[in-house]
Amino acid sequence: xxxxxxxxxxxxxxxxxxxxxxxxxxxxxxxxxxxxxxxxxxxxxxxxxxxxxxxxxxxxxxxxxxxxxxxxxxxxxxxxxxxxxxxxxxxxxxxxxxxxxxxxxxxxxxxxxxxxxxxxxxxxxxxxxxxxxxxxxxxxxxxxxxxxxxxxxxxxxxxxxxxxxxxxxxxxxxxxxxxxxxxxxxx
Amino acid sequence: xxxxxxxxxxxxxxxxxxxxxxxxxxxxxxxxxxxxxxxxxxxxxxxxxxxxxxxxxxxxxxxxxxxxxxxxxxxxxxxxxxxxxxxxxxxxxxxxxxxxxxxxxxxxxxxxxxxxxxxxxxxxxxxxxxxxxxxxxxxxxxxxxxxxxxxxxxxxxxxxxxxxxxxxxxxxxxxxxxxxxxxxxxxxxxxxxxxxxxxxxxxxxxxxxxxxxxxxxxxxxxxxxxxxxxxxxxxxxxxxxxxxxxxxxxxxxxxxxxxxxxxxxxxxxxxxxxxxxxxxxxxxxxxxxxxxxxxxxxxxxxxxxxxxxxxxxxxxxxxxxxxxxxxxxxxxxxxxxxxxxxxxxxxxxxxxxxxxxxxxxxxxxxxxxxxxxxxxxxxxxxxxxxxxxxxxxxxxxxxxxxxxxxxxxxxxxxxxxxxxxxxxxxxxxxxxxxxxxxxxxxxxxxxxxxxxxxxxxxxxxxxxxxxxxxxxxxxxxxxxxxxxxxxxxxxxxxxxxxxxxxxxxxxxxxxxxxxxxxxxxxxxxxxxxxxxxxxxxxxxxxxxxxxxxxxxxxxxxxxxxxxxxxxxxxxxxxxxxxxxxxxxxxxxxxxxxxxxxxxxxxxxxxxxxxxxxxxxxxxxxxxxxxxxxxxxxxxxxxxxxxxxxxxxxxxxxxxxxxxxxxxxxxxxxxxxxxxxxxxxxxxxxxxxxxxxxxxxxxxxxxxxxxxxxxxxxxxxxxxxxxxxxxxxxxxxxxxxxxxxxxxxxxxxxxxxxxxxxxxxxxxxxxxxxxxxxxxxxxxxx
Numbered sequence: 013x014x015x016x017x018x019x020x021x022x023x024x025x026x027x028x029x030x031x032x033x034x035x036x037x038x039x040x041x042x043x044x045x046x047x048x049x050x051x052x053x054x055x056x057x058x059x060x061x062x063x064x065x066x067x068x069x070x071x072x073x074x075x076x077x078x079x080x081x082x083x084x085x086x087x088x089x090x091x092x093x094x095x096x097x098x099x100x101x102x103x104x105x106x107x108x109x110x111x112x113x114x115x116x117x118x119x120x121x122x123x124x125x126x127x128x129x130x131x132x133x134x135x136x137x138x139x140x141x142x143x144x145x146x147x148x149x150x151x152x153x154x155x156x157x158x159x160x161x162x163x164x165x166x167x168x169x170x171x172x173x174x175x176x177x178x179x180x181x182x183x184x185x186x187x188x189x190x191x192x193x194x195x196x197x198x199x
Numbered sequence: 200x201x202x203x204x205x206x207x208x209x210x211x212x213x214x215x216x217x218x219x220x221x222x223x224x225x226x227x228x229x230x231x232x233x234x235x236x237x238x239x240x241x242x243x244x245x246x247x248x249x250x251x252x253x254x255x256x257x258x259x260x261x262x263x264x265x266x267x268x269x270x271x272x273x274x275x276x277x278x279x280x281x282x283x284x285x286x287x288x289x290x291x292x293x294x295x296x297x298x299x300x301x302x303x304x305x306x307x308x309x310x311x312x313x314x315x316x317x318x319x320x321x322x323x324x325x326x327x328x329x330x331x332x333x334x335x336x337x338x339x340x341x342x343x344x345x346x347x348x349x350x351x352x353x354x355x356x357x358x359x360x361x362x363x364x365x366x367x368x369x370x371x372x373x374x375x376x377x378x379x380x381x382x383x384x385x386x387x388x389x390x391x392x393x394x395x396x397x398x399x400x401x402x403x404x405x406x407x408x409x410x411x412x413x414x415x416x417x418x419x420x421x422x423x424x425x426x427x428x429x430x431x432x433x434x435x436x437x438x439x440x441x442x443x444x445x446x447x448x449x450x451x452x453x454x455x456x457x458x459x460x461x462x463x464x465x466x467x468x469x470x471x472x473x474x475x476x477x478x479x480x481x482x483x484x485x486x487x488x489x490x491x492x493x494x495x496x497x498x499x500x501x502x503x504x505x506x507x508x509x510x511x512x513x514x515x516x517x518x519x520x521x522x523x524x525x526x527x528x529x530x531x532x533x534x535x536x537x538x539x540x541x542x543x544x545x546x547x548x549x550x551x552x553x554x555x556x557x558x559x560x561x562x563x564x565x566x567x568x569x570x571x572x573x574x575x576x577x578x579x580x581x582x583x584x585x586x587x588x589x590x591x592x593x594x595x596x597x598x599x600x601x602x603x604x605x606x607x608x609x610x611x612x613x614x615x616x617x618x619x620x621x622x623x624x625x626x627x628x629x630x631x632x633x634x635x636x637x638x639x640x641x642x643x644x645x646x647x648x649x650x651x652x653x654x655x656x657x658x659x660x661x662x663x664x665x666x667x668x669x670x671x672x673x674x675x676x677x678x679x680x681x682x683x684x685x686x687x688x689x690x691x692x693x694x695x696x697x698x699x700x701x702x703x704x705x706x707x708x709x710x711x712x713x714x715x716x717x718x719x720x721x722x723x724x725x726x727x728x729x730x731x732x733x734x735x736x737x738x739x740x741x742x743x744x745x746x747x748x749x750x751x752x753x754x755x756x757x758x759x760x761x762x763x764x765x766x767x768x769x770x771x772x773x774x775x776x777x778x779x780x781x782x783x784x785x786x787x788x789x790x791x792x793x794x795x796x797x798x799x800x801x802x803x804x805x806x807x808x809x810x811x812x813x814x815x816x817x818x819x820x821x822x823x824x825x826x827x828x829x830x831x832x833x834x835x836x837x838x839x840x841x842x843x844x845x846x847x848x849x850x851x852x853x854x855x856x857x858x859x860x861x862x863x864x865x866x867x868x869x870x871x872x873x874x875x876x877x878x879x880x881x882x883x884x885x886x887x888x889x890x891x892x893x894x895x896x897x898x899x900x901x902x903x904x905x906x907x908x909x910x911x912x913x914x915x916x917x918x919x920x921x922x923x924x925x926x927x928x929x930x931x932x933x934x935x936x937x938x939x940x941x942x943x944x945x946x947x948x949x950x951x952x953x954x955x956x957x958x959x960x961x962x963x964x965x966x967x968x969x970x971x972x973x974x975x976x977x978x979x980x
Contacts, residue, residue: 064334072266076268078262078265079258079259079260081429081478083430083899084898084899085510088511088898088899089429089899118259119257119258119259120258120259122258128254128257132254132258133257135257136249136253136257137249139249139250139253139863139864139866139867141257142694142868143428143429143476143477143479143694144255144261144476144478144694145429145430145478145479147256147257148259170907170908171908173907174908176906176907177427177429177906178429179427179428179429179479179481179875180429180694180867181867181872181910182867182871183870183874183906183910184910184912184913185867185870186907187907
């Protein structure tokens, strides 16, 4: 099994129906807004959302974290990618009420203060972005890749971003940037 | 223009840098800056400096239109037709109006107005709602009752051409005079669903064919492609008593302002349009659009800001598309390769709109004395097409460049050698030479020569695009007393990096670093900038940026000259200093000079001057430069003849854009053009269900796009091609980089398998059908 398959299965176990049923969460709420606490970028945030609200909508709306983008709202473009307990997940494909106590990291929480994450710095240096709309999600997937595969091959990067749509066509520079970021981290 | 008080004579570098530069003399208006040396002699221009907004983009800080939130903002949603053709007899919005959270309801279709009572495609706007939340607006849409009288429809171009086909338009509703973002001839005949022909003629084609030793002929068919901008079309409209403010994801901030003023009867000074982050357009965000008009009308009605953001299905159905085309090309040639005649017939469909011609490559790419074209638009009951990255020339080149490839084979001349004979462009000649060397053209074998089931091939194709310029383009440069500098224009950065290019140009003049220049763009409060379409942005706005910086520098030099006791003309700006040219030890820091200003801020606004050598043509605010934009691309493919899968392994793109301002950004854009062309060649297709008129793949998973794993190695080579035409001599690249890819791949596929594929996309099924292994499927249009 490749590392990518592992990551996908991990992600599914995070958001899958078995887990949700286990929590008994679905039966207890709705249809009106319910109070919720989400741990986002290391901070516990209280919010009120209708149970039908996706994590992507909750982040962009109630929490004002608009760095996470919605491109298709059905898991086909990966623009909305965030990390949940370190795994890259489409935030449009999980309800906010199903996140529970897991840690959510968004693009706003990736840098350490003013110091950019190596993937972010490398995206700038390699011009791995054009319009920038897919960029937050792309950065999150590449950052997650480096956590699970610190020394990736070009193919590892291509596979890691294979769910991302970039209409500007930045893929070659994204691969170069991510490989360079991996090198920079080792130094 | 004679050399007098208004002009002076200047000598400019001229030619292709890698071949060797000459000089050209131009008459230059006196308020234009001196000639800019070649990139090798410059500090900032021509260098791959990082994007000025890169940090904001990688941290999620960039504010796109979909991120704009205003106090009290409402959310608009549009009810769309579910039938491809119907008369709307009644719309009942009473329940929607009463729904909780609804603040405005708008009828788009008008049952009582014969001109507005019909819907002609699935997805056409019928009504709209603004509510406190998106969910409330969507609930309200479901409460609207529409009484449709279904009418016969046709969703296929070939069937729409039949005399008995259901009519899409009558004489009153049929559009004319505007096609694919370009003005088209008015008064073309309307015959059933067919508008045209639009004809073009040079010499005598019949006579030319009579002189030919050889005639090749082919029919080519291309699919409908959708733009798939990752940021959906979006607007936030805020109608107030004292004026209208609109945030919009648009390719033409200043143009949308004009449209709004005209549509809503407002003076220009009461309309402001803003775009900060802009998530791609590719032609589809060039105008206000029906959703834009709806959002403003809802805001006016609700007296509150209204946001409309299309969802992906709306994007696919009603935000424009690249029309599908059919073309038949005949080319006559003598045995030495010289062309004697070209004849082009085309039918294409932009749905309910115009704009499906196949462009001007057949007319203009190669030397041929005799040419004739008859092009037709066919209306069908489908969403309107619009300009998409090199409209016309992309499908046109797919046909032309395969026909030329075929001609070369029939003449037993190498395709590059044939082009050396018939292509007058010295730029493309050099591009062919460089590209052939890079791809290893000498490895090219006879068609289908590889023995195994996976067959490789090499192909080449060329690009032609006009060097467009927007005359109505202005830029302001300000220097503050503390030495800080701003560059301002309403021009928008849709991902091309024009803001960074402006910072580079201004920094070069003032002797500063690009990151010391604050870029303020995408707002009609600033001088009117050009659109970001037609590959004209850089050509239009970098020359006035340099002119404005140069003029403001003259003001600053006057102050510095007093302090240094020299003449202003003795000063130069370099490395953050203002120096005496002949005594580089003497000078002031830029900030010291600025501190001597009488006022807090000095400023100069410059407009785009005419190209120094004159334009080929002027059309209102736009003009066409003397030279063309070229580009030659080579593709290497591997075709699995058992599965039909085409894998593009490598593309070499050799492109020109005058003077490159930022090679890294330009390379990014060329890679994007190649990938969009590859995706068009192999994957993308809007599929309409012929029984319902609905798009069956209105999403991003069944509408298949090339992704990272389909991305080949892409070699980008940029020529520096100087012509002494403007203050920067820079032109565009977005569209030329998208034209040659699909035909280069198609020619490589032919070289691989020895069978020509004349239909797009070249799916596994199309390849297997071409190989005779499965029956052919006729492509829907």
